[in-house]
Amino acid sequence: MTINRIGAKLVLAVVGVLAVADAFDALTSPRPYRAAADVPEALRTLIEESGRQFDAKVVDGVMGWVRATGRQLGRPGDVTTDDVLSRGAQAVMSE
Secondary structure: OOHHHHOHHHHHHHHHHHHHHHHHHHHHOOEOOEOOOOHHHHHHHHHHHEOOOEOHHHHHHHHHHHHHHOOEOOOOOOOEHHHHHHHHHHHHHOO
């Protein structure tokens, strides 16, 4: 199949989703040179890079899913989804 047949918009949407998923996986996976980021930190990175490195609509979709789950992220006492989503990444990061 060619891109013309599939549709350029569909290809771009899939690439956008894969970019966010790959970045989230890379951020939350340990590497030989650094520890894995926790989930709230990874979400903050996605928010910060939304519209630049990542498609803003895809990041908004991920944040909508996170908001819908309404659960604690990471370990007890860590940042919650509400912290990340209601106060924004900058406010949470400055604490």
